[in-house]
Amino acid sequence: MKEKLDELKGLLTEVYDLEHVGALLHWDQSTYMPGGGAAARGRQSSIVERLAHEKMTDSRIGRLLEQLQPYEESLPYDSDDAGLIRAARRKFEKATKVPSSFMSKLISHQAETYQVWMEARPADDFSKVRPYLEKTLEYSRELAAYFPGYEHIADPLIDYDNEGVTASTLRQLFGELREQLMPLVQAVAEKEPVDDSCLKQWYPETAQWDFGLDVIRQLGYDFHRGRQDKTHHPFMTKFSLGDVRITTRVRENDLGEALFSTIHESGHAMYEQGISMDFEGTPLAEGVSPGVHESQSRLWENIVGRSRGFWEHFYPKLQKVFPEQLGSVSLDTFHRAVNKVQPSLIRTAADELTYNLHVMIRFDLELALLEGKLDIKDLPEVWRERYRSDLGIAPKDDADGVLQDVHWHMGIIGGMFQGYTLGNILSAQYYEAGLKAHPEIPDQIREGKFDTLHGWLKENIYRHGSKFTAQELTERATGSPLTIDPYIRYLKNKFGEMYSL
Incomplete structure (x- = not known):
């Protein structure tokens, strides 16, 4: 044997x-x-x-x-x-x-x-990609057809990377989450808007880049086994467990763009870097699902990277890098700015409360396309209508509308976007379990120490790679199957305090 x-x-x-x-x-x-x-x-x-x-x-x-x-x-x-x-x-x-x-x-x-x-x-030319998207939809349906016996045409596309997950279970989960989120979003909308102008000044690219690298090095990203480069749409990629790379994009008039993208992608990369080297060269040497993978990028980007404790440590350093822009801006003002809640057009720039609404829109549109209820030619207008009804705003062009995400243009239609919301839910569930094992983690974050959290994640999530299904891994790590309760608790506590709800 x-x-x-x-x-x-x-x-x-x-x-x-x-x-x-x-x-x-x-x-x-x-x-x-x-x-x-x-x-x-x-x-x-x-x-x-x-x-x-x-x-x-x-x-x-x-x-x-x-x-x-x-x-x-x-x-x-x-x-x-x-x-x-x-x-x-x-x-x-x-x-x-x-x-x-x-x-x-x-x-x-x-x-x-x-x-x-x-x-x-x-x-801003949707007509250029339209024939390609029509072909992508055709190919997506053809791929699903190779797996007969499904309840919904999206099921085999979802199951491809999310074993055991179906369109039906996601519709129910998203419905429950939406029911909890909307009152929070509406309550915040009634408050005075947060001033985030401190983030919209001129921040030279090189200084942004270097600060971001210093942050993720401290979080635990291993540059001996990784590097960062620029791209149109940030992503993490792996060529082996010894070569896990990230990319980002920099806007000199938006401090948050590159910084949080860098932290986000480093979360993905630290997951891959933490997989047992014994698994190299096998199907075990990769993250188990898009949802678990996204849980790590969102955990480091949002739960850690946008926390008050994180900036108690890093903000004085950032002020030294950009004294003219931030020297007179208080920590309170900056922390509120990086956590501002406001409906927006761009998914990747969305705040934590409204982010999942972007995902749900895409998920619903994918199902409608696969079911034949929506044609590619009508996608831009339907996109605008959904944004108008769900978020109260609509894009003026397709560049910030239907063209904003790369996923349909480098993959298939169906089985992709739900991982982002599953990741948000799991990020809080994993973090809560980590805190239960190590209550000292928040104090350590204030001191700029991340080894305990990183170590718990490596031991309970990372090292296993794809040895267990996402459901099995979650139960082993947290003692419970996937649940929205820790995520809702996290959002209510954070934004309830910030907006005096």
Whole structure:
């Protein structure tokens, strides 16, 4: 059995390496590649994806998984070997249902669409991406069709990265969350608006960049195994457990843009850097789901990075970097500014209270598109109407409307956006469990010490990679399945105090 397991790991490592070559191609396209390379990059990405898919569907992997089943059943459920065989079987079974020719076609289309989107958004030209999005929708439906027996067409697309989660369960969860959020949003809206003009002054790019790097180095991001570069839409990517990179964008008239993006992406990266090195080269060497992954970026960005204690430590340092801009601005004023609640058009810049409304809009639109109730040509206007009804504002153009998010232009339609809200919910649930184990964490944050929190997360979340499902991991770490209660408590306590609710 040891020989068979080693043989399986060898085959899986070939898949792993090819997939991360594909990630390297995408990182280059998103950072340094000239626009003229788009067509060739689409071909290159397509070839790498096809090779990875063909290797993942190799009959030898299926045969080894069958031969290893008795060994798996003899092991404790939480053993590394059992977890590896489980994860490999799930990946193999999903991969064998989708033809390599389709995956190659899809990846080539995604690379081409991404390049078109990078040109269309600054030009506010939805017509340029419309035919590509129509093709993406067609491909998304085709992908779902390879997994028959679903209740909703989005279910297999959601389950792809969120095992066991369905459109029905998300609709119910989002409904419960919305019911709790709306009274909070309305109560804050009745208060005097917070003045955040201190963030909208001129902040030179280099100084912003360097300060952000200093912050995440202190949080625990390992620069020996990572780096940061500029991009159009910030993201984290990994080429191995020893090479986990982040990107950001800088606006010199908005201090919060790059700073909180950097903290956010470092949260994703610290998760990947914390995975057990024993898992390298296998399906276990990655975050278990988009929701768990997002929980880490949002935990570090919001629960830690926007907390009063965090800025008690870092604000004097920031004032020294920008004395003219912030020298006369009090900590109270600055802290309220970085936590300002105000309906906005851009999801990535949304405050904590209204952020999930952005996600719910996208989730609903994805379902309508997949169901055939909404056409791509009508998407911009329907988008505006939903923003008008849900947030009380509407974009004047498509650049800040339907074109703002990259997801549909580099992936599929369906199964993507819900991870952001699941991550918000889980961030509070994990943090609350960490505080229960280590009540001293808030005091340590005030002192600029993050080792205890980082260590608890690494021990209970990070090191496991994909050994457990998201549901299993959450129950093991917190003693409870996913629940919105800690998240609602966190929001009520934070904004109740800030806005005297």
